[in-house]
Amino acid sequence: MAKYLGEHPEIGMAARKEVHYFGTDLHPRMVRRKRLTRTLGRWDPGREAGAHEHYLRLFSAVQGRRRLGEASVWYLYSRTAAVEIAEFAPDAQIIAMIRNPIEMLPSLHSQLVRVGIEPVEDFAEALALDEERERSGAPQGFAPRSYRSAVRYSEQIKRYLDVFGTNNVSVILYEDFRDHTLDVYRRACRFLGVDSAFVPDLAVVNPNRRVRSRAVRRLIWQPPDALRRLLRSTVSQPTRIRIGAALKRWNTRPVRREPAPADVVRSLRPIVAEEADELGALLGIDLSFWLEGSAPER
Secondary structure, eight states: HHHHHHHHHHEEOOOSSOOOOTTTTTOOOOSSSSOOTTTOOOOOTTTTTTGOOOHHHGGGTTTTOOOEEEEGGGGOOOOSHHHHHHHHHHHHHOOOOOOOHHHHHHHHHHHHHHTOOOOOSSSHHHTTTHHHHHHHHTTOOSSSSHHHHHHHHHHHHHHHHHOOOOOEEEEEHHHHHHSHEEEEEEHHHHHHHTTOOOOOOOOOOOOOEESSOOOHHHHSOOHHHHHHHHHHHHOOHHHHHHHHHHHHHTTTTEEOOOOOEEEHHHHHHHHHHHHEEEEEHTTTTOHHHHHHHHHOOO
16 A cells, blocks of 8 residues: 555655654664664654655655655554654554464564574464563564464554544454555555555555575665675665665565464454454454354455
8 A cells, every 4th residue: 555655646655664752651672682672763752744854865856756655664653652653743644464374474473484583383382482471571563462362453543543533444344455455555645545446556566475495585674784784885875775675676586475274363353353353343343254264255
């Protein structure tokens, strides 16, 4: 959705995704190496909005667009991001896309394995560590306390409804987006007050991928300090971004993700049923299909 919105002539998206400038409660866990500071610093509510020059620089190429936005998935999970965003931009509008936890969690695990954050490559084994990680902490770079905590959608979305109000929060079901992409895109455009007749290139974005080389993965995501300093002193940031993106593409290959094992699905059913009830009541929608394994007909 972020890519498709970025193609709209009236919308300017930030130069990159997953900035996570807000959500200061998550910053200590999300920094891959604790001794490194975040590229954009930290959100400071004591500063004027115009003083956040590093963050605003992400939008330098799209000034003049009717709407500006950025996409950072863990803003939804963060306990502080909603308030911090409202302090920075009180008239902001929020789009949240959620997915059936039975499908979302294997996808999240695959992503964390691919970027070298999750050391346990078997999803069932990683999921079984949830209680231990809640007590002792998850791997560095792992934003949520555990996999199951990541899909507590009802409390997450309620925070945004409480801060921004129902008219400024749009919740999209991933299954609806997947099956009726253009309809959902046009609905998002109407929500944002831009021309809903524009049609972007709806090519599939972010298919499931598997790493070719773990050594190359470590070099990309956790380069030695000396190499990092050398690149920063000799190569411009735009060029570094292009090189990194090219290496990431070369080092991964699309693969079909196998469905979660039946016993894993059974273990997730209680939390899925609870979320379907609570979130369904909050939004006034029927989410029982999450337990049935198929999206409803529209």
